[in-house]
Amino acid sequence: MSTGSIAATPERTKTRFGRVRWQIAGILGFGQFVNYIDRVNLSVATPEIMKSFDISAAQMGVVSSAFLWTYAMLQLPIGTIIDKIGVRWVNRVGVFLWAVASFASAAAGGLGLLIIARLLLGIGEAPAVPAAWKAIGQWFPKHERGTATSVFDGSSKMANVLGVPIMAFLVSTYSWHAAFIFTGVTSLLFLAIWWFLYDSPKTALAKGRLSETEYEMIRAGGAEDEDAVTTSSLHGVGYLLRRRKTWGLALGFASYTYAYYVLLTWLPGFLEKQFGVNLLKGGLYTMIIWLVAVIAQFLIAGLLMDRWVARTGHVTRVRRIVLVTSLLASLAVTGAGYVDSIAMAVVFLSIGAAGLAVSVPAGSSIVSLIAPEGYTGTMGGIVNFVANMIGISAPIITGIIVDTTGSFAGAFIFTGVVLAAGILSYTIVLGKMERIAPPPTRQPSPSA
The missing domain is CATH 1.20.1250.20 (MFS general substrate transporter like domains)
Structure with a gap:
């Protein structure tokens, strides 16, 4: 199929x-x-x-x-x-x-x-x-x-x-x-x-x-067939690392991870620095932002996307539309650095967090769509490795920009650039969401 x-x-x-x-x-x-x-x-x-x-x-x-x-x-x-x-x-x-x-x-x-x-x-x-x-x-x-x-x-x-x-x-x-x-x-x-x-x-x-x-x-x-036979571990990793689709998915998912780590680590600090709210009040605003993200993820990336795929049968087209639209919505986080009202900042951040949340099911479900039979774990490990290696830099880069400029505006703009790069990775680099051919079976040496 x-x-x-x-x-x-x-x-x-x-x-x-x-x-x-x-x-x-x-x-x-x-x-x-x-x-x-x-x-x-x-x-x-x-x-x-x-x-x-x-x-x-x-x-x-x-x-x-x-x-x-x-x-x-x-x-x-x-x-x-x-x-x-x-x-x-x-x-x-x-x-x-x-x-x-x-x-x-x-x-x-x-x-x-x-x-x-x-x-x-x-x-x-x-x-x-x-x-x-x-x-x-x-x-x-x-x-x-x-x-x-x-x-x-x-x-x-x-x-x-x-x-x-x-x-x-x-x-x-x-x-x-x-x-x-x-x-x-x-x-x-x-x-x-x-x-x-x-x-x-x-x-x-x-x-x-x-x-x-x-x-x-x-x-x-x-x-996926759970009985699919895999080749040696290093051979499988090396094979997938040479595939363009692997990097399109990994870098696309890394853009989400970077932006998510920015919000996860710096959201309370941003609200305190920008608007002077205390920890308790900042925690309440943070809960609102993530609650909006959870609701959007389940309703849009879950129910709506699955029904759309079931009705049309277009796995690639539906996921690509959801991915591009959600990552474009996530660019709203850049607006939070330029508003004077905490209410407007929460609105921008809620839209941005919701966009990030919606992109996850569409992006991570691609792992099992494109991985060769039996290699979903290997593909998932590669994607999560690349994403986390890039995501680790998010709190550090954000802190450097804030220390240098005295504002979160530049940090949010840089996050927007990373998200834009993620859109290009999901579309141009990844290409069609179809299963990668399995690695060629290695023949034993004559001496063996």
Whole structure:
């Protein structure tokens, strides 16, 4: 079946297929929520940790960035490991490690153990996104992947909405240790859910959890074959890195990641510097902005995009229209640096955050559309590696521009330039969203 089009599914037959795949989407979404709560807790606890350990802002910056060192560097190998071993076991080990990292953070009595705990957290959480992308590719037909990805990625945005007040309550009422104990407990809860409830489609079918009808619908809709054979890890990575489509997708997704990190790390600071709001009030405005983003992501990138794909069968055209339109909308963040009213700034930032959120399901669902059979994890690892390596620079570049100019306007303009480059990557560089041919099979040497 061609990647460019799929057969439309009549509305009247949807109820016959079963809902197991949506239970899987819910499990992936809860995992992403816990995943990002693990990242919010440190930012909220930062002032108390600095007081407790009597460390400088520069030392705290090392602690804050330690997670990304291991997380970003492991994206390339972890994707190939997922393709070889499978989503289920890799995530079991990963979630266990990030639970251990949370409890180790709570028990840390000094800077050294805290840094080690954050490095371990990066190792544990490294498989989460590539594994989820591969799981969605195996569990969902092409015309439902937008909604499935919205459930998954929208949960990370909800962590921004709910995580800040929860962590703030725990830190202010008890201590900063309580925030990490909370995430450790929720991590163990997710580990139990994942361990007992997640299966691949074929395993779920064999256990009787998944009906034959739903399984056939998933496969007929273009789901990835979970039994596809891959070549050696390095060969697969090298092959995909030489493909133009890989770089079109990776750089396009990196533009979103850069802009997202700018808002994630600098939004409270921008509101305080530009409008003089305190932490509590700034947190309220931040919640509004991310809540708008979550709603837009689910309604537009999820339901609307999937129905459009199902009705027309145009996988490439629909995703490209959604991507270009959403990234153009995300350029609204540039306007926030030039307004005098905080209400108008929130409007511009809400539109921009919504545009970014809408672009994620359209962009990340392309991974399973263009990756060769059996290489979705490898492709996801490459895309997430490139995106995070570029995204890591976002807080630094933004801080340099603000220090140099004394304003966020220039930083937001630079973010707009990055987003414009992302539009070009998604359109001109990526090209048609069709599956890349698999790597050629290596023939054994005569001596072998």
